[in-house]
Amino acid sequence: MADAQNLAIIGGDGIGPEVVAEGLKVLEAVAGAHRFNTTAYDLGATRWQRTGEVLPDSVLAELAQADAIVLGAVGAAPGATDVPSGLLERGLLLKLRFAFDHYVNLRPSRLFPGVPTPLAESVTAGKEVDFVVVREGTEGLYCGNGGVVRQGTPAEIATEVSVNTAYGVERVVRDAFERATRRRNKITLVHKHNVLVNAGGLWRRIFESVATEYPGVTTDYLHVDAATIFLATDPARFDVVVTDNLFGDIITDLAAAVTGGIGLAASGNINPDRTFPSMFEPVHGSAPDIAGQGIADPTATILSMSLLLDHLGLAEEAARVEKAVIADIAGRTAGQRRSTTEIGDAIAAAV
Amino acid sequence: MADAQNLAIIGGDGIGPEVVAEGLKVLEAVAGAHRFNTTAYDLGATRWQRTGEVLPDSVLAELAQADAIVLGAVGAAPGATDVPSGLLERGLLLKLRFAFDHYVNLRPSRLFPGVPTPLAESVTAGKEVDFVVVREGTEGLYCGNGGVVRQGTPAEIATEVSVNTAYGVERVVRDAFERATRRRNKITLVHKHNVLVNAGGLWRRIFESVATEYPGVTTDYLHVDAATIFLATDPARFDVVVTDNLFGDIITDLAAAVTGGIGLAASGNINPDRTFPSMFEPVHGSAPDIAGQGIADPTATILSMSLLLDHLGLAEEAARVEKAVIADIAGRTAGQRRSTTEIGDAIAAAV
Ligand SMILES: CC(C)[C@H](C(=O)O)[C@@H](O)C(=O)O
Numbered sequence: 001m002a003d004a005q006n007l008a009i010i011g012g013d014g015i016g017p018e019v020v021a022e023g024l025k026v027l028e029a030v031a032g033a034h035r036f037n038t039t040a041y042d043l044g045a046t047r048w049q050r051t052g053e054v055l056p057d058s059v060l061a062e063l064a065q066a067d068a069i070v071l072g073a074v075g076a077a078p079g080a081t082d083v084p085s086g087l088l089e090r091g092l093l094l095k096l097r098f099a100f101d102h103y104v105n106l107r108p109s110r111l112f113p114g115v116p117t118p119l120a121e122s123v124t125a126g127k128e129v130d131f132v133v134v135r136e137g138t139e140g141l142y143c144g145n146g147g148v149v150r151q152g153t154p155a156e157i158a159t160e161v162s163v164n165t166a167y168g169v170e171r172v173v174r175d176a177f178e179r180a181t182r183r184r185n186k187i188t189l190v191h192k193h194n195v196l197v198n199a200g201g202l203w204r205r206i207f208e209s210v211a212t213e214y215p216g217v218t219t220d221y222l223h224v225d226a227a228t229i230f231l232a233t234d235p236a237r238f239d240v241v242v243t244d245n246l247f248g249d250i251i252t253d254l255a256a257a258v259t260g261g262i263g264l265a266a267s268g269n270i271n272p273d274r275t276f277p278s279m280f281e282p283v284h285g286s287a288p289d290i291a292g293q294g295i296a297d298p299t300a301t302i303l304s305m306s307l308l309l310d311h312l313g314l315a316e317e318a319a320r321v322e323k324a325v326i327a328d329i330a331g332r333t334a335g336q337r338r339s340t341t342e343i344g345d346a347i348a349a350a351v
Numbered sequence: 352m353a354d355a356q357n358l359a360i361i362g363g364d365g366i367g368p369e370v371v372a373e374g375l376k377v378l379e380a381v382a383g384a385h386r387f388n389t390t391a392y393d394l395g396a397t398r399w400q401r402t403g404e405v406l407p408d409s410v411l412a413e414l415a416q417a418d419a420i421v422l423g424a425v426g427a428a429p430g431a432t433d434v435p436s437g438l439l440e441r442g443l444l445l446k447l448r449f450a451f452d453h454y455v456n457l458r459p460s461r462l463f464p465g466v467p468t469p470l471a472e473s474v475t476a477g478k479e480v481d482f483v484v485v486r487e488g489t490e491g492l493y494c495g496n497g498g499v500v501r502q503g504t505p506a507e508i509a510t511e512v513s514v515n516t517a518y519g520v521e522r523v524v525r526d527a528f529e530r531a532t533r534r535r536n537k538i539t540l541v542h543k544h545n546v547l548v549n550a551g552g553l554w555r556r557i558f559e560s561v562a563t564e565y566p567g568v569t570t571d572y573l574h575v576d577a578a579t580i581f582l583a584t585d586p587a588r589f590d591v592v593v594t595d596n597l598f599g600d601i602i603t604d605l606a607a608a609v610t611g612g613i614g615l616a617a618s619g620n621i622n623p624d625r626t627f628p629s630m631f632e633p634v635h636g637s638a639p640d641i642a643g644q645g646i647a648d649p650t651a652t653i654l655s656m657s658l659l660l661d662h663l664g665l666a667e668e669a670a671r672v673e674k675a676v677i678a679d680i681a682g683r684t685a686g687q688r689r690s691t692t693e694i695g696d697a698i699a700a701a702v
Pocket residue numbers: 089093094249283545546576
């Protein structure tokens with residue numbers, strides 16, 4: 001049995017702490033003899049409003065020592081005009097992804113039995129919708145390059161620079177091919193190389209070159225615009241999708257929507273080289289409108305714990321969490337309202 | 352009655368010439384006493400393969416004299432490895448959009464009665480899905496700024512630069528607000544200002560400032576990732592959507608998918624100041640796999656002719672084309688197969 005593992009917990013804002021509590025409950029229940037030590041970190045909009053601090057260096061250094069990080073959600077209420085746009089996203093969430101080199105942003109999409117989807121039966125009936133998006137997490141338009149000149153004047157110019165390196169693209173493409181070999185051996189590159197000829201050319205060449213090392217994996221390419229069409233009309237065609245940071249952001253929200261909504265969408269910000277802790281979080285945000293009412297669905301966070309367990313080498317426990325979630329979902333009936341803790345309790349009891 | 356108007360016709364590749372022929376047939380039928388002179392231009396992959404020319408300056412100069420341009424689709428068969436990626440997109444299609452200052456890329460999305468959508472009935476039944484995306488057409492990541500260094504080496508870097516100007520953003524936002532006043536007085540800005548803080552800040556500030564001039568228009572903001580969710584789960588919420596070039600590209604394909612597919616999606620590349628001819632084209636591509644079989648659906652092109660008529664001041668004729676299309680669609684039955692010309696003939700007879 002492994003030693004105890006240290007988890008850094010960032011509940012964050014809004015429903016973040018509520019759903020994280022249920023995630024940890026399930027983690028505890030499935031852990032058995034395996035020990036997790038948790039340390040809570042107070043970060044997010046509320047902390048900033050109180051102290052003016054987003055992510056002190058000392059906290060970043062402490063987080064770096066954890067075996068993994070659990071994040072709820074960060075973000076102020078939409079009306080909170082005191083929080084500048086991007087402050088928490090760039091200063092906290094993306095800072096962690098970049099500082100800890102989370103180059104694989106893993107987002108599984110599975111249409112579980114019994115889950116209502118906005119798609120017509122003709123699109124989904126009898127088909128298995130089960131794919132995973134491997135979104136690059138450390139480059140592209142997310143790197144924060146760009147600027148503004150002559151702000152607020154009629155001559156203002158604002159730029160954003162997408163930076164893509166062979167180093168960054170190759171490692172994530174390779175990770176995606178590896179995952180494809182552990183799944184149904186199919187991989188789709190999503191980009192827009194007919195317009196973004198520089199970045200697209202790089203992605204395409206590297207994709208094609210790595211593909212030669214995986215002759216058993218079938219490859220496919222879709223422009224990002226066409227990819228959204230297929231996500232709505234034939235999501236069963238996908239197995240592993242690999243794409244850049246921004247395209248990954250966009251298509252994973254759509255992927256979540258067609259497989260039951262972001263209330264179910266889990267994600268891992270993974271550093272496959274284990275040079276820094278990986279971070280697990282639901283795809284959804286802090287949902288300030290329903291915070292404090294105990295009605296947030298913790299399922300996405302609980303599924304993120306399954307990804308965490310898997311990453312920490314506890315594959316059997318990861319599978320048990322996923323199985324318990326699937327069973328819980330199958331038992332849900334339309335219109336039924338269960339509280340956040342009721343769902344957490346039920347899944348914790350079943351793992 | 353206006354003088355005859357001169358239309359430049361670029362059929363292009365694949366199914367392009369086939370669908371354009373039907374579009375012109377309907378235009379001729381609805382024109383009545385109004386005269387259109389058409390001049391065909393041979394441009395696209397086939398021309399390039401034959402002559403090595405994409406868009407000679409002399410042709411560009413001639414096109415500039417037209418009253419409007421009708422474009423089918425350009426693009427080689429996927430297997431045609433001799434056509435470099437982006438050559439026709441950047442060198443022809445985008446070159447025309449930029450050279451003729453098509454800053455409004457207009458893409459209406461309407462779920463016509465009887466059209467099959469991939470969305471569940473619960474999403475669409477009893478609701479009117481009828482919105483228009485105003486996509487910026489001359490800036491952003493489409494401007495072709497960026498480059499590659501150390502190509503083909505492990506140290507390769509590829510960049511793409513999104514350029515956004517107050518000048519460019521304000522004119523398209525203003526156009527979108529004007530359209531909202533002629534529709535249901537609702538407008539949604541789609542961007543990603545929490546990550547793309549420079550460009551997003553510019554878009555947001557200009558949007559909010561123009562909004563003060565339109566107190567009767569309700570404004571809304573969505574991050575692009577969230578926008579894809581709503582397009583799949585509640586498309587009826589949209590009226591006018593205004594967004595940048597790349598986001599517009601992505602969400603209009605999804606919008607087309609949920610309202611019946613790109614076989615029905617029309618578009619106008621519009622220069623509202625009329626300093627250069629506007630260009631009308633279906634959203635779909637050259638579909639080389641079905642070219643030459645006479646089975647391509649010309650509906651998107653015919654609807655684009657409605658946009659063209661409207662732009663040229665023939666609003667009544669534009670409405671007649673749209674009405675004839677709606678009636679034709681309502682009469683279609685599942686599994687029915689009509690040829691390209693049958694559909695064109697039927698609509699031409701009905702206008
Ligand atoms: C909150 C935001 C910065 C973030 C992103 O864009 O990556 C979110 O949308 C996500 O997908 O995790």
